[in-house]
Amino acid sequence: MSETKFCISCEKDISAIPDSVIFNCPNCGAEIARCGKCRGREVPYTCKVCGFEGP
16 A cells, blocks of 8 residues: 655645656755646745754
8 A cells, every 4th residue: 555645835635646756855855746837837845853954
């Protein structure tokens, strides 16, 4: 069973949104999920573990 992932910016389920990604925080390595819409609009995000801010 796979775990549902939610965008760190808009908190929507990323499974049905094209161009969504899951990657590791560049600072601490925590998992970050981003939907394709927020990525395309360059909506800022903040890592919930270390506070790293990214585009």
